[in-house]
Amino acid sequence: METLQVDLKERSYPIKFGAGNLKYLGEAMAALQPIQQVKRVFVITNERVGSLYGDIVLESLKQAGFEPFYYQLPDGEEYKSLESADKLYTAAIENGLDRQSAVVALGGGVAGDLAGFVAATYLRGVFLIQVPTTLLAQVDSSVGGKVAVNHPLGKNMIGSFYQPQLVFIDVRVLNTLDLREVRAGLAEAIKYGVIRDGDLFSYLEEHLEQILALEQDALSYVIQKSCAIKAAIVAEDERENGVRILLNFGHTIGHALEALTSYRIYRHGEAVAVGMVAAAQIAVGRGLLKEEDKNRLEKLLKRAGLPTTVTIPAVEIINILPRDKKARRGKPHFVLPLALGEVDLFEDVEKDEILAAIS
Ligand SMILES: NC(=O)c1ccc[n+]([C@@H]2O[C@H](COP(=O)([O-])OP(=O)(O)OC[C@H]3O[C@@H](n4cnc5c(N)ncnc54)[C@H](O)[C@@H]3O)[C@@H](O)[C@H]2O)c1
Numbered sequence: 001m002e003t004l005q006v007d008l009k010e011r012s013y014p015i016k017f018g019a020g021n022l023k024y025l026g027e028a029m030a031a032l033q034p035i036q037q038v039k040r041v042f043v044i045t046n047e048r049v050g051s052l053y054g055d056i057v058l059e060s061l062k063q064a065g066f067e068p069f070y071y072q073l074p075d076g077e078e079y080k081s082l083e084s085a086d087k088l089y090t091a092a093i094e095n096g097l098d099r100q101s102a103v104v105a106l107g108g109g110v111a112g113d114l115a116g117f118v119a120a121t122y123l124r125g126v127f128l129i130q131v132p133t134t135l136l137a138q139v140d141s142s143v144g145g146k147v148a149v150n151h152p153l154g155k156n157m158i159g160s161f162y163q164p165q166l167v168f169i170d171v172r173v174l175n176t177l178d179l180r181e182v183r184a185g186l187a188e189a190i191k192y193g194v195i196r197d198g199d200l201f202s203y204l205e206e207h208l209e210q211i212l213a214l215e216q217d218a219l220s221y222v223i224q225k226s227c228a229i230k231a232a233i234v235a236e237d238e239r240e241n242g243v244r245i246l247l248n249f250g251h252t253i254g255h256a257l258e259a260l261t262s263y264r265i266y267r268h269g270e271a272v273a274v275g276m277v278a279a280a281q282i283a284v285g286r287g288l289l290k291e292e293d294k295n296r297l298e299k300l301l302k303r304a305g306l307p308t309t310v311t312i313p314a315v316e317i318i319n320i321l322p323r324d325k326k327a328r329r330g331k332p333h334f335v336l337p338l339a340l341g342e343v344d345l346f347e348d349v350e351k352d353e354i355l356a357a358i359s
Contacts, residue, residue, distance in 0.1 A: 001028070004228055006143065007235040008163060015143060015167040015227050019216050022056050022131075022170040026064025029102070029129060034165055037100045038127060041068040042092055044115035045106040046075045049133050052176055057106055057131070068104075069095045073114075077263060080114045080150050082158065088118045102127035102165070108134035108181075109141035109268075113156070116147030120162035128164040133173045135185025136269055139192070139226035142167045144234040144244075155255075155263065161239055167227075171219050182212065183305045184269030187250075190300060191276060192226045195249050196233075198341030200225045205296070208303055249335040249343050250276035253358070256320045260312055273306035281357035282349060283336040293340050314358040318351055 001018040016028055029035050041061050045054060050072040061068040071091050073079045097103075103126055105115030112130055119128035132142035148159025174182065186204075193201030203221065204211070210218040230247070237244040254275030258266055266274075280297050283289035301308050310317075321332040334349045 002224065004224065004231060006163070006167075006231040008238060011145075011163045011238075013163060013165050013167070015169065015231065017169045017171070017220060017224055017227075019220065020170065020172045021168075022053060022173060023060050025057055025104075025129075025131060025168055026060040026062070026066060028168055029061070029066070029166060030064040032165055035102060035127060035129075038102045039067050040095070040097050040101040041066045041104055042088075042095065042097050042101065043068055043070045043104045043106055044073075044088060044118065045070075045111055046073050046079070048075045049107040049111065053106060053133065053173060057104065061104075066102075073111075077110055077150070080110045080148075082149055082151075084114055085118050085121070085149055088115075089122055092118070092122050097122065097126065099123050099126060102129055104129045104131055105142075105164075106131045106133065108132065108137045112137050112142050113146070113148050113159070116145075116162055116164070117149050117159060120147050120160045125162070128162065130164045130167045132167065132169060134177060135174055135182050135223075136188055137185075138169050138171070138174070138223050139185060140188040140230060142169075143227055143230045145238065155258070163238075169223065169227075171214075171216060171223060174214055174219065179212070179305075180267065182214070184267035186211065186304045187269030187273045187276075187301070187306050189222050189226045190297075190304065191247075191249050191272065192229045194276065194297060194337050194340055195246050195335070195343045196229045196341060197225065198339065200229075201296075201300075201340045205300055208300070212304070245333070245345055246335050246343050248333070249337070250274075250279055252321065252332050252334050253278040253317060253354075256317045257310060257312065259320055259323070260316060266307075270307050273301045273304075274308060274310055277301065277308045278354075278357050279334055279336050282334060282353050283338070285353055285356060286336070289337050289339065293337070296340060297337075310358075314355050317358060318354055321354070 103119035130142040145163035148156040151157040250272040254271040257271040280294040
């Protein structure tokens with residue numbers, strides 16, 4: 001297994017990468033110094049992931065000397081709620097989860113965010129292990145400590161920054177993932193190429209077919225590179241006061257599309273794909289980005305099977321932008337590309353520019 005360290009002083013933790021390594025999760029946890037006192041482990045997952053990987057995880061934890069118990073929520077974003085958290089707190093209390101216990105988040109971004117939120121708040125915080133099982137969660141959401149549940153009035157409105165003790169990645173679990181989910185996760189990897197690493201972008205162009213076919217070497221390379229970029233950015237700015245905002249490339253318009261369609265039409269990565277093209281178009285309009293680089297981005301997203309245009313009227317998108325969580329004084333922020341591998345934050349993008357780009 002390869003290891004990468006997220007460097008956050010006393011909150012530092014390893015990300016472990018492998019293929020077919022899920023059965024060694026317990027062993028990897030037992031080897032971690034802070035986890036050595038832990039007996040009770042609360043595994044939180046959903047019905048789908050639980051039916052595929054629950055037994056392997058439970059067996060691995062028992063083999064390593066832990067006493068695991070298990071909760072399966074139904075599958076779906078709507079279960080990333082305070083109501084689900086409440087059920088999980090009850091299960092935690094009933095099963096004797098104490099301060100020296102750990103929560104294992106087994107699943108995609110929904111399980112990771114929800115279980116992370118429970119770990120952050122139960123008894124003011126217990127140990128957290130992220131075991132991401134979607135590509136989106138492996139390249140993005142499991143690293144960096146953002147945990148949250150949704151509120152009926154807004155997504156991810158209730159949450160915290162809470163770093164795990166370990167992120168444990170097995171690329172082989174992606175074999176059972178729907179192709180649409182693979183494509184949506186790929187959007188975030190493409191995002192990492194654009195914001196920080198032109199070589200990663202070129203690699204994605206050259207190896208796209210292998211990645212979509214889940215060939216292990218290409219997939220592992222992309223996951224490790226993406227995690228390394230996220231880890232470096234989070235180490236620089238854990239609580240999003242500075243450079244971490246750059247991870248929002250494609251998200252200003254992306255979040256607007258998700259909100260306008262009530263989170264029912266687009267997977268998160270699909271909305272971000274459209275948002276990245278719109279941001280690139282704004283950058284071209286400002287003379288910041290070469291047209292040919294925007295075309296390369298658009299072409300790669302299309303090849304990955306991701307949407308790059310929408311039929312929603314541009315005014316509707318513009319009207320919802322000031323409601324974005326990250327808008328400052330009612331003005332939307334935009335992360336715009338300057339090249340394939342470099343972006344910057346802009347808070348002076350005018351309505352006309354956005355209109356022109358979306359149209
Ligand atoms: N914390 C962060 O930094 C961060 C970043 C980006 C997104 N997010 C959050 O992540 C969530 C989206 O995550 P997601 O796209 O992983 O969705 P998800 O967790 O709903 O997973 C997508 C689907 O794949 C299924 N699945 C998961 N792993 C599988 C596997 N190995 N085999 C077969 N099926 C599997 C799930 O059951 C689900 O149906 C959103 O709630 C979003 O807000 C968080």
